[in-house]
Amino acid sequence: MKKNYWLLLVSLFMVLFGATAIANADEKTPDDQFRVGMETAYAPFNWTQTNDRNGAVPKSGDSNSYAGGYDVQMAKKIAEGMDKELVVVPIEWDGLVPALNSGQIDAIVAGMSPTEERRKEIDFTDPYYESDLVVVTRQDSDYADAKSLDDLNGAQITAQLNTFHYSVIDQIPGVDKQQAQSDFSAMRVALSSGIIDGYVSERPEGVTATNVNDDLTMVEFDEGEGFETAPEDIQVAVGMRQDDPDLNQVNDILSGIPEDERTQIMDQAVEDQPSSSDSADGEEESSGLLATFKNIISEYGILFLRGAGLTLVIAIFSTIAGTIIGLLIGIFRSTPESESPLLRALQKIANGILRIYIEVFRGTPMMVQAMVIFYGVALLFSIDMNRTIAALLIVSVNTGAYMSEIVRGGIFAVDEGQFEAAQAIGMTHGQSMRKVILPQAIRNILPAIGNETVINIKDTAVLSVISVGDLFFQGTAAAGTNLLFFQTFTIVGAIYLVMTLTATGLLRLMEKKMDGPNSYNKIEETTTGHE
Structure with a gap:
């Protein structure tokens, strides 16, 4: 028993040592850093990759993991304008607002819309992107050729939890509204497996999904036949703490980025995302399930x-x-x-x-x-x-x-x-x-x-x-x-x-x-x- 006790103590010491080494990787953030929170899993706005290709930024606490995408490039411009170093903190969607209000991050740059409900908790800058709502469905679906909301009658539709996307589903006549999903990953799996007929999203995400998966298609509506939304619902803005003194400075920086440059950054993000690019060595990837695993x-x-x-x-x-x-x-x-x-x-x-x-x-x-x-x-x-x-x-x-x-x-x-x-x-x-x-x-x-x-x-x-x-x-x-x-x-x-x-x-x-x-x-x- 004494030997076992000593083994237990040694194991505890080794685990404590390992935990301390990992914990020390996240050092206290100094004042000259601009900490932004994002999912790093919502391409083309933000994603995860294993190198700094295409201007990606290291994720906080993980030197071998990088964040890329439209949000990252916009956050870099904001940080440069504030003369601060950009630090990307990966945070799940539901944890973004609590992390901001608790002071763990300085801003949310995560494709977040400045809805009225969110404005009760945090402040928003002027929008840095504006998009249209679409419905992503399967190519073989009965709703693939829809041109209006009426064409989606009877469809099983969902959207991401805690987003305004979920609320607009009610505008579809006769819709079979499904339980909201935690993230886009869950919705894409549900769609591919036939559990749902489609999900509401923004056009950049729809382009990403259809580029990667040939079995999916994106339903875009004719003018006046789509979702009725307020201007702030289809806009994307930077979330900041209420009465944050840096809010005006960030707005000034965003106003200096022309609209055509923002469009160019988004187009480049769609092209650069790992899911739509070749392999890291530039060679064409092999086909087949085993090759995909590899x-x-x-x-x-x-x-x-x-x-x-x-x-x-x-x-x-x-x-x-x-x-x-x-x-x-x-x-x-x-x-x-x-x-x-x-x-x-x-x-x-x-x-x-x-x-x-x-x-x-x-x-x-x-x-x-x-x-x-x-x-x-x-x-x-x-x-x-x-x-x-x-x-x-x-x-x-x-x-x-x-x-x-x-x-x-x-x-x-x-x-x-x-x-x-x-x-x-x-x-x-x-x-x-x-x-x-x-x-x-x-x-x-x-x-x-x-x-x-x-x-x-x-x-x-x-x-x-x-x-x-x-x-x-x-x-x-x-x-x-x-x-x-x-x-x-x-x-x-x-x-x-x-x-x-x-x-x-x-x-x-x-x-x-x-x-x-x-x-x-x-x-x-x-x-x-x-x-």
Whole structure:
């Protein structure tokens, strides 16, 4: 057992060291930087690539990942006009406004429309792009030749969650309005698989989708036959905090960019996006499913490996930290009540607090916990937490809530005679727990610890809501750029499977090591002599 304890401590030290190294990659942003948030998965406005080709900018916290697109080029012009260095912070769509208001970014440059609802939360600059609404559908769809909204009668249509695109669907007569999707990646998959007949989008995104996938087409409406929109609905503007003193300066910079130059930048972005270009070496890409897998791995393999490494760091560290939290809570909650009235009262209060902690973190989704903790801390205390540290904290605390009950069950699973025997030889409660009960309890709960490790490897995917660059986040960014969703997530799924199978195998070896030999041979000594 001592060897196992030392192994546990060494593993914890190594994981802590690795986590610190990753966390140090995100240094505190100085005042001379212009931090902008975007999805980096909404081509041609913004996308992810693995080099700085075509003026791409490194993504914050990941030296091997770059952001390109129309938004990036416009953000570069704004930063140059402000005499600041541009820093692109990859953030999921739903996290952009909370990140802005909490001070984690200085502006949103993500193809966001300055709708009336959003103006209640943030301010917007003058528009830097204006587009028309279209409906993306399949070439073989009954609605592929639609010219008006009436032609879409009965179609199953959706749009991105928390966008005005979803609200205009109601203008289609007899439409079968579907549940809003979290992002364009999800909508394109649903469309290709036949779950929906189409989704509402802006023309640049529609051009991207049809350029990449020959099975898709874009429905453009005749004049007066399309969606009725307010001017700000089809405009794209920079989002900034309310009463931001830099708002007027940004407007001045945007006013100095002629309309024809903006159009040229967008046309160039459509041409440069990785999904519509040749391979990095300029050679024509091979056809076939296996060739597609090879191209994806070649282009995004380094990002997947970095994401997998971060996933393992978070999962292993959080499982160890959560187990330690669970052990401490489990030991405390199994401690007999004190004879002192004051200590007994304090013990009951502490037990009540711990019960609330356990029930809250076991009774709410980790995704909700991530949003509340990460953005709540920033809003309430003006603390800009490092995303990796926040991920370690969130998953560790969540795991601790589950492990505390597992540990308590493991302690009570030890035969009561063990307690009595330890007390009979004069051991205190602490000595009994440390030397007799816990070694047996840890062995009892080892399968549960292994299960939590596997769960944590998979559940880090929910941390994409606060834009932690784990494997799922990197896969989403890649699929949002190349639009090869099935192929990309098949690769991501295979990596997850390798990690979980490896973790399970190592934990089973540890179980066998703790159990010792399967059988013991009794050595009988024979003696000679008279009976």
